[in-house]
Amino acid sequence: MSDHASFWDERRYQAVRSKDARFDGEFFFAVSSTGIYCRPSCPAVTPKRSNVRFYPSAAAAQGAGYRACRRCRPDAVPGSAEWNVRADLVGRAMRLIADGVVDREGVTGLAARLGYSTRQVHRQLTEELGAGPVALARAQRAHTARILLQTTDLPVTETAFAAGFASVRRFNETIREVYACTPSALRDRPRANRGGGEATGVPLRLAHRAPYDARQIFDFLQRRAIPGIEEVTGPPGHRRYRRTLRLPHGTGVAEVREPDPAARRHGAWLESRLHLTDPRDLSTAVQRLRRLFDLDADPHAVAGHLAADPRLGPAVTARPGIRSPGAADGEELAVRAVLGQQISVPAAARLAAVLVAAYGKPLPAPDGTLTHLFPDAATLAGAPLDELGMPDSRRRTLRTLAAALADGTVRLDPGADRDDTERALLALPGLGPWTAGYIRMRALGDPDVFLPSDAGVRHGLAALGAGPDAAEGWRPWRSYALHHLWNHTI
Template sequence: MDDTPTPLDDSRYQAVSSRDARFDGEFFFGVASTGIYCRPSCPAVTPKRVNVSFHPSAAAAQGAGFRACRRCRPDAVPGSAEWNVRADLVGRAMRLIGDGVVDREGVGGLADRLGYSARQVHRQLTEELGAGPVALARAQRAHTARILLTTTSLPVTEIAFAAGFKSVRQFNDTVREIYACTPTALRGRAPGHRGRPAPTAAGIPLRLAHRGPYAAREIFDHLQRGAVPGVEETRGAPGARRYRRTLRLPYGTAVAEVREPAPAHRGHWLDCRLHLSDPRDLSTAVQRMRRLFDLDADPYAVADRLRADPLLRPLVDARPGLRSPGAADGDELAVRAVLARGRSAEAAAELAGGLVTAYGKPLAAPDGALTHVFPDADTLAGAALDDIPAAPRRTLRALTTALADGTVHLDPGADRDSAERALLALPGIDARTAGHIRMRALADPDVFPAEETGIPAEDTAAWRPWRSYALHHLRLRTAEPRTDAPKDA
């Protein structure tokens, strides 16, 4: 361990000393005297500075020989907001690793998607995060394994392969190394581990962590207005809603349910339950729901920047923790964006529902109002689309063909500038539609269509890189003022 203090490390140690949850997921700290690593907000007694080392990722801490703290569960923190902001190789790589690409396609597949050599990808990730793609994916597999061990009764052998491990031995060794116990012992520590149902019966319960305040009402309102019949539904009254939707995943399908927290809720998480047809899709499903609900955002950084502008200050104060909704599926979002041009959210959802009925893949069994997964680009590219009006039909056919043949990429690691240029080259897609797709499908936090607000782009430079959040605040400025604005715990 390097004992030479730096100004950055001193500020990190201050965050640890004050148990500042704002930095959870931004860095981790290892304690040489105990051999464990923690999140900054760990409630344990603050270790002496001489015993503390700082690590940019959980994988780096594990690679340095530290095991996960049982008290603060450092593997269950929000992801770093930096990966949403950054559009470079490292940011794109982290989003793809989170989506499970390394487990499914290997480092070579990751490198191919990024357009770099495997050696370049490994070098840059190691330089910035202290761990290469294999180690980063291994840390994610361990987290997935812990969730399955502690929330389901799946046999340990099945969990090993569902979490992405290649062998039971590799699984056992990793769990022992990271959690300092066997998989069976880790399961035995979980409350109520006896008689726990398998995920096919009751789903997998999760807490999706976020940092800072979270304006839940606004994002649930947004999702409810545009819910596509057969694919999405919202149950319950505001303040106690359940948003439910189907997911198309690499190995199967899923139904995800996220509960709207009550206004008095003080925790930094959203309750979620996943019903998976194949447990191997767990980590991918989690990441896609996190992107949809923008759970890795840094509301403190957003507020600090936007509040400096007199126009935005009262809006930010009225809705602390306002998020910029992403997408559970980039291709689906793009199709819906084309259908939404010139229509209300409800009318666009009804039109999309017709596509679902005609071309979507049915679930094995309906789940409430959920009956299908949204049709994929390959299916729509070859479809007649007779029920779609002529103008959007031409654009929709061009878009789905481009998605199907790879002319346009909207996966989590897509290059945002390249994707936007490719979208603008398609007939019928204007700058506003391309920007909407970039903001939501590619989770770009810095999109601002000047034509929508009448504010020239040059006047918004001081809002960067958070102009997507400014846009959502401006859209809501004529809405009913909040009387139950969420406060940070």
């Protein structure tokens, strides 16, 4: 082992000794004497250093023959914040695998989306994560299967295919290898929170790293909620955000609850529930919620950098855990960004509601105030849009964007190249730097976007006594600095 690797392994062991939850999902450790692997914050007695091995992914630990700890559930940790930051092949591949692309399209489909050969994709993932795309997708399928087994009454056979397995035999083998028990035994263990399938949905705990400023993100979503596809109900501290989802195999309705700051100030998850027409969409729906609520961020890395700025630092200290909300649907977010050009946030929400009522696809049955899916790009590309009462130039921009999304000229899937996408957006008539940047920040989850022409940003900078050039010192976390500026003026 090199001196460099030994140094980092010692740092990791110190994190394990201190049960440091900040590193959950960043690495995993396995214990050779017990044959299990854990998250760094596992509450069990710390093993001897000589018995500990470190792995960059759960799939790598599973590939080495270790089974998941039943106490700390290492498969349920937040994702590594590194994949939010990185725009290279490995970062893009990890986002696509999490979205279920390997299950739907295979490794060939993953490589085609990335623009590389399957051999190159496998080599780079294995070098950095100790596992190839098939093993990484398999680890995710095992986690999905555990959720379905322990929270629904789906028959075991249906659970296997819903989790993405091609056969019941492979499903059984994987569960035994990962959890050291049969699917039936895994189902029998926890009986709390067991749901009844579609009638009650799938209850979930969406893990994140604390601190998490839930009030900020629920405020952000509430101000922008579009009637028909979104709603936010309840008083602050007890709100429920609900929205419809267009998914690869069907549709869904997601609910996420705002944690009560008095009851669980430092909680490490958001309570959620998913109602899906097809359970095969579970992993994809979870990942879209994670992106929307920015649950894989590393708040300590962000705050540690931004707080060093003497002007921005006090705002960062005053509002720990601020997030940069992403999007549940990239194409929807892009259309909403165009609708919001040069008008207020409430006006943009009202305009979007008109668009949804005119061109959205109705749900088979309304779910409270949720009645539609957001209109798809192909529909909007050929729509007259007369109902919107917008200038002709704006309607043309909206149709042009929709056509580019429909024919693939502009890609907004989790594996899209951010620079290529921004260039493609700027090449469309009527789309300027603010719109392209806003789409890049939210639809593609880029943590390093700044919008100097935004009115709220200008006011925030003025309140701090800073100019736009100050943002250069905030890289690579300018998106989070932007949200601090917006909140500074509210």
